[in-house]
Amino acid sequence: MRPLDRAALLHSAEQLTGLSLAEIAQQLGLSVPENLRRDKGWIGQLLELALGASAGSKPEQDFPELGVELKTIPVDERGKPLETTFVSVAPLTGISGLRWQDSNVRNKLSCVLWIPIIGTRQTPPGERIVGPPLWWQPTAEEEQLLRQDWEEIMELISLGQIQTLSARHGQVLQLRPKAANSKALTEAVGAQGQPIMTLPRGFYLKTGFTAALLARHFMI
DNA sequence: CCGTGATCATTA
DNA sequence: TAATGATCACGG
Numbered sequence: 503m504r505p506l507d508r509a510a511l512l513h514s515a516e517q518l519t520g521l522s523l524a525e526i527a528q529q530l531g532l533s534v535p536e537n538l539r540r541d542k543g544w545i546g547q548l549l550e551l552a553l554g555a556s557a558g559s560k561p562e563q564d565f566p567e568l569g570v571e572l573k574t575i576p577v578d579e580r581g582k583p584l585e586t587t588f589v590s591v592a593p594l595t596g597i598s599g600l601r602w603q604d605s606n607v608r609n610k611l612s613c614v615l616w617i618p619i620i621g622t623r624q625t626p627p628g629e630r631i632v633g634p635p636l637w638w639q640p641t642a643e644e645e646q647l648l649r650q651d652w653e654e655i656m657e658l659i660s661l662g663q664i665q666t667l668s669a670r671h672g673q674v675l676q677l678r679p680k681a682a683n684s685k686a687l688t689e690a691v692g693a694q695g696q697p698i699m700t701l702p703r704g705f706y707l708k709t710g711f712t713a714a715l716l717a718r719h720f721m722i
Numbered sequence: 723c724c725g726t727g728a729t730c731a732t733t734a
Numbered sequence: 735t736a737a738t739g740a741t742c743a744c745g746g
Contacts, residue, residue: 542742543727550727559726559745576729584729586737591725623729669738679739686723701739702724709737723746730741
């Protein structure tokens with residue numbers, strides 16, 4: 503079931519366009535949750551299964567052999583994103599010398615197959631509709647924006663300033679909590695260079711950024 | 723706990 | 735009402 507190349511993956515994704523998530527779940531023999539409160543990752547995992555992505559929670563792309571990352575993104579009927587997009591967990595220790603070129607963020611975003619999922623928060627998951635898939639590779643301008651935000655955020659983290667970092671930093675990429683709850687802690691570096699315990703964080707794409715890239719593709 | 727898949731729910 | 739901070743499930 504795993505696609506042999508990018509063309510096969512795209513073809514599979516195109517076959518899903520217009521289907522409801524309930525139809526896809528039925529084909530796969532899966533039950534559909536009433537809402538996503540306790541199944542926040544259900545849509546992403548449904549599409550991974552439908553498209554043959556490698557399972558697991560490794561910090562890699564979904565299709566390493568194709569160099570492709572798969573991302574579902576909830577959008578309204580006009581294609582506007584309803585949520586920010588999680589990219590990857592942020593490293594908080596041992597990051598001296600880490601360059602953008604070698605970062606997980608850059609690796610994950612180097613080539614993305616976006617699958618828009620049309621609906622609203624009020625739309626039952628099963629009734630949401632798969633939109634047309636689209637390939638995306640950052641333009642030079644987009645990569646520059648991502649790189650700038652990443653470098654600024656990572657520098658603050660390395661300087662022991664993580665406790666001053668909020669989701670307001672960054673133009674297109676932001677840092678936010680990424681944990682089971684507010685009691686989950688992980689090691690980081692404090693203002694005096696000492697080890698401290700803090701909330702795990704993740705990098706997220708802001709909606710303005712994803713809205714622009716989706717709009718660009720829908721116009722073409 | 724970590725990293726995957728994300729969205730929820732409260733705040734500004 | 736959009737954005738920020740908090741949270742849910744799962745395999746390892």
